Amino acid sequence: MNEISVIGGGSWATALVKILTENSIHTNWYLRRSEQVRSINRDAVNPDYLSFLKLDNTKIYASDQLDEIVARSKVILFVVPSAHLDKVCAAIPKKDLAEKFVITAIKETVCPDNLLPSAYLARYFELEDFQQAIIAGPCHAEEIARNKKTYMTLCGPNESFISKISKGFASSYMQVNYSPDMLGVEYAAIYKNVVGIVCGMAEGLHYGDNFMAVLVANAIDELGLLLHSLGAPDVRLGSSTYLGDLLVTGYSAHSRNRTFGKYLGQGYSVFEARQLMGMVAEGYFATRGLMATVSSLGLNLPLLQTTYRVLYNHMAAIDEFKLLERNIK
Template sequence: MNEISVIGGGSWATALVKILTENSIHVNWYMRRSEQVRSINDDAINPDYLSFLKLDNTKIYASDQLDMLVARSKVILFVVPSAQLDQVCEAIPKNDMRDKFVITAIKGTVGPENLLPSAFIARHFELTDLQQAIIAGPCHAEEIARNKKTYITLCGSNQSVIQKISNAFASPYMQVHYSADMIGVEYAAIYKNVVGIVCGMAEGLHYGDNFIAVLVANAIDELGLLLQAVGVPNSRLGNSTYLGDLLVTGYSRHSRNRKFGQYLGQGFSAFEARGMMGMVAEGYYATKGLMNTVSSLELNMPLLQTAYRVLYNHMAAKDEFKLLERNIR
């Protein structure tokens, strides 16, 4: 496997392209904006994300022609915001995807049915489980861009294909592991963005490390409750794919969801905070999607409920946190 088509032009996509090209994988890279395409092809720089990073554009063909780039590769890597996934998929002829292997690196639910990204793609393109994998783990793009040691997990049921693909992502600073638990890992990756927002709100409200530690401890319990409810058997939450991703999103200065939450804690509205970000905070969409799922399962998840009321019921973060204090242990 020496060629992959990457769909998406954000920081996470840019970091993954960096890894792939370092491993001599040719990348056919779809970007929606023509300015980004020109900058990649001419200067080897993504002007909007990780602009300090010089890529190897001898191994990159960037274009804003989606269907053409999909046709060029047998392996397709989706790295777009969850809110854009349905539009992107609609723009790809279904027949063009029948023989593809699809990797998903998206952390949010999709559409009015709040589907997992992998489930949405499988249904839309009529793919089997053997044609899919997801990438997950504690892996901020900014640190990958600077060759900081990172562990990622490739999840899926087609272990033989995934083992081959894993070589494209492995490097001295990238350690790749395998898991068969697509559903559990995908739900964990979505929920951790909600936790990042809540921890950010706590920071913006001037709570200290002691209280944020309590939030994270309760978040671990909530995640375990969610995974059990969706039928994931005996997940080892201490595994870096689950807990590691949650912790880095809750604590790291690189977390865009945490930064988004800080703005909310400082008194900005969700609309104002989104405008100040300059990039998508997936937790905004994940909160609504997960809240609908959790409500149907009749689960009590105070952190998720707090995020939802602040984001969608327009409640003040300071008032919601007073209530949250009484609902966590």
């Protein structure tokens, strides 16, 4: 792979563009805002996300023209919030992706049908399994920007394709692993956002490390139950492919979901917390999508249910955590 098109202008997209260009992959980059495009082309900086990071814009073609960016490469990487994915897809003629490979780096379900992002894209563009892959963490964009040691997982049934694209993401600070389990890894990447919010709420409510450890232990159990109920293949749940993202999102100060949850625990309303964030906390939408899926499966997942009631029933975090204390072990 020597060229790729990236769709999305946030911090995660910016970090991925950094890695690709460092590996001499020519990157065609769609960003919605023309101000971002001008700054990247002129100053090699995304002014809105990771603005301290200097990119190699000799290997970047940035544009706010989506059709142009899609046409320039045979490999398309989607890195947009799930809430915007339907609008982005609607702007791309289905025939334009018929012969292309599609990589997904989105960690929320897509409403209204609560589909996995890869499943949504496959259905919308009528993609075959061999055309798709997903990227999973644990990969905080801020640490990638600073060359901190990171482990990425690439998933998909087309091992030959993944072997080729993995060279574009591997580096001295990035180790790339392979998994064929798109279903399990993608759901794990989405569920971890919920864990980040609930851990953030615990911090905002001044629970200690002991309680936080119990929360995370219960989260691991919930994830295992969810994956088993969804029919994911038997997996080594303790591996970084599944738990790495969950742990770093639950504990790291870089986690947007944890920060969002912390505001909720401190007593801010959902609206106020979202305003304070200034960017999307993926867990807000992920919680709603997962709750619908879990309800259809008849599962009892106290951490997910607590998060849902705070976000969508507008219950006070302090009251919900008193109930949660009795429902976890």
